[in-house]
Amino acid sequence: MSGFRELWDQLAPIGRDPVSGGYLRYAWEPAELACREWFRAQADARDMAVEEDGNGNLVAWRGTGDGPAVLTGSHFDSVPHGGAYDGPLGIVSAFLALDRLPERPGTRIGVAAFAEEEGARFGVPCLGSRLLAGVLDPERAAALTDRSGSTLADALGGRPAGRTDLLDRVGCFVELHVEQGRALDVSVGVGSAIWPHGRWRFDFAGEGNHAGTTRMADRRDPMLTYAYTVLAANKEARLRGAHATVGRVVVEPNATNAVPSLVRGWLDARAAEAATLDAMVEAIRKRAVERATRDGTEVTLTDESVSPEVAFDGGLVERLAGVLGAPVLPTGAGHDAGVLSAYVPTAMLFVRNPTGVSHAPAEHATDADCEAGVEALARVLRELA
């Protein structure tokens, strides 16, 4: 029986950037494909059959039987220069939990590796689970493009399958994940809910011009409207105890000596209540539009993905918290569990994050807490399967 560190070290070098120490595991690119190879080898070693669902998701199955299966697992892909734990911890822990769990006749347990959870390649987070659940049109998804112009259909080798019968065979889903704030002061907690959240793209259009010769009064500089909107988003989030981030920006032509013609910024916004989220995004939009009038620029706002609040299955959450004697906590982070919870009873286990850092190279969990996570997941699977 492997310990956590032994299995963890096998994945550690894959896709790690030697400079930042963070991970570059974009869905279906070489590093993420290498993780999938590792997944297949782990399944083989445990005599588990691997099912591909036609949407890029993999499930390794143990056991037979007609009854509803228990599904666990997470994802391999990372944000650019993300941490090691976000995603892979749930897959490694799932295999290790099965190792600690004697097989019982008539029960089926699946370990899932979902595709493109972060949305870092094609821009839609939880892409694999959304397709599997049938909430994303396969035709529309096939045409999604990455930064180099390749489509999802190119990556998948065809149009995604969309909803299959896979979820019909599943009785419940439990995803183990590293906690992404500092809300846990014990090794393991049980997730209760995911804040409503989404991504909005702001296109600020102005007039490209010479930085040296264009009088300030003659400019229509979209960088000013962008900058004002970044600060407005921060203020509006603080006023409401919500979260707003502008972490990605693309500028045209992005030249030192040119007033930009276009600045495109992505707003990530989250709040405990949907009404708060809606009011916050509207307030940011309004301030952006007001500033644009001053700057002579134009603002277009596009919803790229909006996820309503997810409350995990109340009965399941209570049962797991009872079995584990663990605290219950919500999270601001989106997960495949949030997508699947609308279709099967779903819960999450969180492993303590001592610094709260996530989506960054410094993301960390102690080996002892990760071992406790494996043990907790094994107890949960024993309880449910």
Next chain:
Amino acid sequence: MSGFRELWDQLAPIGRDPVSGGYLRYAWEPAELACREWFRAQADARDMAVEEDGNGNLVAWRGTGDGPAVLTGSHFDSVPHGGAYDGPLGIVSAFLALDRLPERPGTRIGVAAFAEEEGARFGVPCLGSRLLAGVLDPERAAALTDRSGSTLADALGGRPAGRTDLLDRVGCFVELHVEQGRALDVSVGVGSAIWPHGRWRFDFAGEGNHAGTTRMADRRDPMLTYAYTVLAANKEARLRGAHATVGRVVVEPNATNAVPSLVRGWLDARAAEAATLDAMVEAIRKRAVERATRDGTEVTLTDESVSPEVAFDGGLVERLAGVLGAPVLPTGAGHDAGVLSAYVPTAMLFVRNPTGVSHAPAEHATDADCEAGVEALARVLRELA
């Protein structure tokens, strides 16, 4: 004798982006190399010998003699998605002006194509003329890298030559250029001065983190410090009647759902007086540092290139304005003429820009004004050679 349009149309398709309509002519990349081929063909057609100076600059010479030569010309390279006129107009006009000028024994006229005037590839504007003038260390220049990690030495096929005897053979330099503001209400003007100007790089360092789960109060978000600094630069420039632009930004990791760890922004700043420029940059720096304290981020400021005020040769400016009956005007834009003016008597001719747009696809000058520019340059060369 070719008209302006005939010659102009030969260059027009080279390096033009079909979507933006702007030009992508980075120094020593295929489009700019194609322009150099065109230059050699034009020289050949006029029996002019082409001299390469070992710094990437080309000069096509007409005539023989030991006396000091008259040099004219400009550059082919563009800012990303820049306009057609900025640079190439001066080279096309030079060949056409020579066509209108009978050769006189004992006089030498050179048409120059300077390398990397915009600094769009290696980050140092007027790279070719700075090397030629000996104000940029060839060793240091050789190691400059472009965005893909190639060095100038790679592009040049070796270390640049630095100062040669070329300028010793030149008696005066006149660069014709499209005007880049709306300061001209006749076809052609004579340049008097270039504002002091420069590029400063701001590195804003914070802590990469998860956009969904990191409380606003726990963040060290460098995008906020960047945004504040963009707005501060705009205000400080307006207060002083100066120019400040942040047109280029690079973000790490540049992911929608991650608080950035680093935001790097380039400030382009210009003013009529050096004291104003210095005070403005210092005021912007001070406000950035103050804001960084609030944001828990760190600011580092690096001078990437600073050019002092250039006053063109007073006698030459007066003489050209008299010959042409043309108005005299300063400019906020840097030029190779600004670099060379410290070594040889130098002046500029500006061709009217009806909209003032420059460094953008919409940059324009009418054919009639361009013809007037050719005629003016021919008269100036006749006067000086």
